[in-house]
Amino acid sequence: MIRSLRGRLFIGLTAIILLTGAIGGMFAYRWAFDEAIELQDSILVQLASLAQNASFSGGQPLHGVEEDSEVWLIELGKTPSGVTDDRQLFTLPDGLQAAMWKNQPVRMLLRTRPDGSRFAVAQPTTVRDETARDVAFRTLLPIAALIPCLMVVTALVIAYSLRPMVQLAGDLDARRADDMTSLPLSGVPSELHPFISSINGLFKRMRLLRDQQRRFVADAAHELRTPITALSLQAENLETVALPKRARERVATLKQGMHRTKHLLEQLLALARHEALPSGPAGMPLAALDQAAKEAAADLLAEASDRGIDLGFAIVEPLTVHGEPAMLAAIIRNLLENALRFTPRGGTIDIGVYQEDSTAVLQVEDTGPGIPSIDMDQIFEPFFRGSRPEGEGTGLGLAIVKRIVDSLGGGIALENIAGAGRSGLRVTVRLPIAGDLKSSADVGSGA
Structure with a gap:
């Protein structure tokens, strides 16, 4: 059973094209065949008109009208004479006749001259039918060539007609799970x-x-x-x-x-x-990402020291992004708290704030166990604490980070670190950069 609408349309229209082409081809073949027969009859009439006032030796072929037509001019005289076939032909009335001559069926035209002599112009029926079939077959070639062209055009028209549905499905697939804005009706069939x-x-x-x-x-x-x-x-x-x-x-x-x-x-x-915040950084104030990272790290430095964890910056550059300072603080603090919760005593947590092309990058890398691969697809869902929860986590930290990053028009990626003798998790947040380095430094210094 074909469930595809495109497949159903294509098969249905193809069947109609093939059926119409077959019926039309049958009628075209028959019409061309009859036309070819009538054309050959008219040739016999024309040759008979030429021979009306002249006599020729009997039974000679007439070439020059059509080389392969095998047209014969038969002189019958004024009285039945000659071979049996000629005597039988003499008894036939004037006009187009179907007869036997030299043991083969022929189509002939008999005429009587003013002096009383008779003659016939004959052509074998097999030659006539072969010529007519050849002409009729040639009329079918355009139809046969047109059918696949129509099938291709049909497929293209169907694809073009269903393109809005494909685009609509693509737009829906590309949406975030929480994007429930209404679909536009303009430009849609x-x-x-x-x-x-x-x-x-x-x-x-x-x-x-x-x-x-x-x-x-x-x-x-x-x-x-x-x-x-x-x-x-x-x-x-x-x-x-x-x-x-x-x-x-x-x-x-x-x-x-x-x-x-x-x-x-x-x-x-x-x-x-x-x-409840709208998505996109438009209309949000400027905030210093590096300053927010420094303040969050300073707040958690004592806790990291008590746990014997080395918390510090691997790289920090002055960068400005669109967003409330409290939003940036929530992002960084939640990431650092997660890293502190899972990093064992004696481990390290490295923070990076730097520019990559036109993007501000915040990176937090720890030496904890990382995230099991089976948890990666659900890690940003609220209240999901993974297959190996630790500490007093609520399962909301990463969900909050993801929502804030989305509202700022950025993206977040988690990557397990696997190497010789080490493990850990690398969290990379990318936000659209706003302003140049100098303006970022001014915001960060409170100027």
């Missing part, structure tokens, strides 16, 4: 308008559901943050109270859980806030 309208209606319902979900998550996180903060303060106050060792251990566990819950709520709020 009217036959696709109901289909596109249905897709736009689906996008509208999905946008509504997504917005409701985001509002719910943001509202829930916001409402929970206040009581969690209050509980955290109460847990902090318990440290000044003399408690048994077992109670202090429980309080420490409670504080750890409170800290994890508070961090989760902050990440949920950040995710909801950044998902």
Whole structure:
């Protein structure tokens, strides 16, 4: 069963072309054959008109009219005489006749001259039919050549007619998963308008559901943050109270859980806030990427030192990009926190900020275990912590980074580092650069 619309159209139209060509060819062949027979009859009439007032020796071929036509002029005289065939021909009336002569069927035209003598112009039927078939076959050649040309033209017309559908599918495939903007109807064939309208209606319902979900998550996180903060303060106050060792251990566990819950709520709020941002850097202020990286590294330097991890810059260049400083800080801080969480004691984390062509590159490279290949396809999904989660991660850090990078018109790539005696993960963020190095340096210095 052919499920392709293009295949169905091509096969259907091809069948119509072949059927029409066969029927038309049959009628054309028959028409050409009959026309060729009539043409040869007219030749016999013309030759008879030439021989009407002249006599020739009987049974001689007439060449010059058509070399292979085998036309014969037969003198029958005034009375039946000669061979049996000639006597039989003499008894036939004037006009075009089908007869036998020299043991072969012929087509002949008999005439009587004014002096009473008779003659016949004859041509073998086999020669006439062969000539007619040859003429008729030649009329079929253009039709036979036209059919494949029509099939090619049909395929091209079908491909051109279905191009808007292919382009529409390509546009949908190229979209990000969260891009639910309506498809335009301008420049699209009217036959696709109901289909596109249905897709736009689906996008509208999905946008509504997504917005409701985001509002719910943001509202829930916001409402929970206040009581969690209050509980955290109460847990902090318990440290000044003399408690048994077992109670202090429980309080420490409670504080750890409170800290994890508070961090989760902050990440949920950040995710909801950044998902509400429009995509693209247009209209955003300028911010120094190098300055944001330095500040984020300085904030986490003490934590890295406590864990015995060497955190520093491999390269740093003054670069300016479009974006809020808080957005850049969220990108860098989440990447560094992930690297700190998975890098073992004694490892290193290298930060790179540099320009590559017209792109600002932020690179964070650690000496941790990397990301399993089975997790790569889901690593940017919210709450996905991978097949080997560690620490107090919420599974939202990379989702937030991905959303912010997309909103800034950039891209992010993760690459496992595999070499002799080492492993790790390299995260590369690319953002459109804004301004030259001098203006970037001015922004970074607060000028």
